[in-house]
Structure formats: C-alpha cells, structure tokens
Amino acid sequence: MPKVKFSKENQEVTVPEGTTIRQAAKLLNINTNQGVNGIGATLNKYVNCHGFGQCGTCRVFVTEGHGENTNTQTLWEKKCFNVPFPDPLPALAYLDNPEETRLACQCKVKGDVTVETGPEVNLFGENFFS
Ligand code: FES
Secondary structure, three states: OOEEEEOOOOEEEEOOOOOEHHHHHHHOOOOOOOOEOOEOHHHHHHOOOOOOOOOOOOEEEEEEOOOOOEOOOOHHHHHHHHOOOOOHHHHHHOOOOOOOEEEOOOOEEOOOEEEEEOOOOOOOOOOOOO
C-alpha cells in the first residue's frame, strides 16, 4: 500500500491505492486547505468545496513520486490552474511549479509520494509582479 509523507508536518500514513492526498491528510488531521501563504488557513479549513475540485484552496506540491505514483491531472485541476476565475491564486501559483502542483482532493496515489502542503505563492518572483 502507498505511503503518503507530509514533509512540512513530518508525518506519514499508509493508505489504500486510489486514496486522494486530501483523504490521507485528514487521517493525520492535516489541513490541506491553507489559503495563500498561510493567510486564510483557518477559514479555508472550513470554507472550501469539500473535495470537488472547485475552490482551488487545497493546492499542494507533490515533491517526490509525482507522475509515476499519482494519477494524471484531472479536468478540474486543468481548469483551476489555467483559468484564473473565479479564484486567480491557484492559477498564479501554478506558474512556478507546473509539474508538481496538484489539488490534494484530485490527486490519487498509486505509490509512495512526498507532499508539501500550503506551498508559498511567490507574487513577487520573476513570473509575476516583477
Ligand atoms: S477542496 Fe476545493 S479544490 Fe480541493
């Protein structure tokens, strides 16, 4: 069974194949809906789309195992990362790390993965506002 490791929280859990990162995080009481750079994390923990791929607040980086140990991006993820409405932040955040950025509620694991929750949005980097 796949292991999902959460690097920031330094915790890992073994889950059945096909489990989403959001479901794995919930087993460890980890909030994947962390807002923007931690701002809004408490609010987003409760105010989100509850796993339907609509709000974009559960953005994570799959730093190890992406591709070979995860499903391919879903239609909802492609929409979220490429169409900046109604929430522009997931689309902006995707600019820096297109390969490893996923929505925790849409990314299903097939093997061991390492996940970074709440990755920073660099609004002043070379891709935006610079
Ligand atoms: S919980 Fe809303 S997109 Fe994942």
